[in-house]
């Protein structure tokens with residue numbers, strides 16, 4: 001039906017009703033002015049089509065459009081949101097399944113099915129309607145008017161976006177948008193020839209700028225595909241430049257013409273469903289923005305109101321640091337994944353961050369009020385007064401809690417039964433070092449040297465690296481610090497480096513593999529670390545070790561460098577991360593070689609479950625509190641203890657209360673985590689009776705019976721015992 005290009009809504013409702021054996025199927029479409037109109041129905045009165053109208057937010061249909069969430073109700077008429085519209089003749093129908101038609105984070109309409117007999121639609125039926133809604137979204141978006149309708153509404157009503165939480169937390173504030181072309185300051189011009197000349201010059205300057213960018217970062221002839229592709233698309237668009245020139249002839253300034261034609265191009269591309277082409281949309285925007293920046297010199301730089309929530313399609317690390325300096329409070333990205341470097345930096349900076357809020361840039365205006373509840377994966381543009389107040393109260397409560405935790409800063413980390421715990425921080429930026437004193441951490445269990453280099457935009461020379469590492473040791477003031485050598489590749493690329501030509505970069509040529517194949521860079525880093533230690537104790541850890549032989553090779557490089565640097569560290573400890581499962585079957589040899597092991601559960605989880613950590617749709621699919629992961633830790637810990645090798649955990653799980661107590665239950669007493677997690681972990685461990693929990697955990701594991709996750713029974717026990725999880 002869709003292939004015919006019409007909008008056969010009447011056909012569609014008949015088909016769905018038949019497929020689901022439901023008595024009613026209706027489609028409501030969002031019309032200009034915040035209104036949902038009954039556009040087609042099978043089962044309700046035909047003359048209600050075009051007449052029945054509900055405000056977004058009104059009735060169950062309006063509620064579904066406003067929240068963007070499916071409602072499956074066995075007794076719809078007793079739902080608090082139910083409103084009755086006599087002209088539809090819908091009184092006999094008890095059951096209602098209403099599914100929003102969503103596209104780019106916005107509701108374009110609602111599909112509803114109804115039945116007389118009270119029952120809930122089953123999962124298969126819900127899936128059918130959701131699939132229809134998905135297809136319908138494309139039909140509605142393509143039919144003229146749908147986008148315009150949504151845009152009209154956009155200016156006034158709340159808009160909700162869901163996404164993946166990259167960094168938890170709440171923020172309330174005005175929005176500021178990154179990377180958007182601002183309306184040109186000068187719209188009209190009376191000398192078209194002059195404007196055309198300006199345009200030609202700007203094109204040339206822009207082109208040259210891009211060429212320089214490419215040649216500065218890449219060997220000749222290897223322009224990144226994206227940029228080439230963007231060029232090609234713009235060039236192939238039947239005379240994009242001609243259109244700009246026509247607009248100039250019509251009396252527009254060069255910048256106004258680029259702005260308008262760029263906008264049209266963007267709208268057209270927005271309707272393309274092919275994900276590859278849609279991806280290129282951002283590149284086109286980049287091009288248009290570059291051109292505008294060249295033409296509209298002197299345009300006011302974007303200023304950020306204090307405490308703003310930054311909206312961006314995606315962000316590089318330097319850009320994020322820039323915005324952080326301007327005082328933003330949170331970030332909402334249309335793209336981006338939990339372990340991408342924007343996420344790692346945002347976590348380091350303590351900025352609540354949400355990714356995957358598609359379409360948000362298009363419906364937001366600068367200075368719109370917004371709220372981000374990243375813990376719930378929710379972003380609300382122009383929230384209702386009551387919602388805003390509720391969040392305001394929650395933020396105040398959190399501040400109280402923070403103050404309570406701060407008061408515990410100097411308390412020792414020890415479980416209720418007196419087992420000492422060592423709680424350390426994961427750090428990657430020198431500006432995070434202040435967190436050591438703020439949280440009262442025991443030291444730095446993981447210093448991610450590649451983040452410090454990413455923030456500088458390059459791997460700096462030995463002296464500069466040594467200065468960075470020395471600052472870390474100075475700030476630690478005698479507390480232990482574990483430096484991890486460069487862990488680049490996969491999702492952590494230095495700015496400007498070409499994207500890896502690999503099918504599967506997480507399992508590609510990354511991290512220590514690069515270090516061993518190109519030992520000069522690794523040796524320089526090791527030398528910088530030894531110089532920074534300047535006679536103090538030094539702990540170095542290698543990432544992504546897959547074999548004992550790789551560890552030995554890396555250690556040999558460190559020992560060779562150590563022989564040359566004076567003064568030698570007073571103590572040199574050399575350890576490995578355990579991120580690749582293969583090490584589990586080399587433990588007897590490995591334990592003879594290493595001084596310590598740190599479990600990098602972020603990577604370990606992705607390799608154990610074969611689930612890419614950077615894929616948002618897999619986030620949360622596999623649980624660390626699973627029989628498999630607990631078995632792994634349970635096997636490792638006693639063997640390491642018997643060999644006298646310290647084991648710690650430095651993946652994100654160490655900073656979550658339930659996971660941290662479970663690790664303690666498995667005998668892991670050193671945990672290294674993001675600063676945000678430390679107070680709560682300390683609080684929960686302080687309330688934990690470890691021997692009692694150990695026995696319970698053993699029994700939960702024994703009786704798991706093939707469960708994918710043991711979270712519920714563990715959490716149940718914690719709640720029963722009043723632990724603040």
Ligand code: PEP
Pocket residue numbers: 446448487579599600601602603604650651652
């Ligand atoms: C890990 O993999 O768990 C880890 C701590 O390292 P990163 O997140 O930097 O890969």
Ligand code: MG
Pocket residue numbers: 543579600602603
């Ligand atoms: Mg890792």
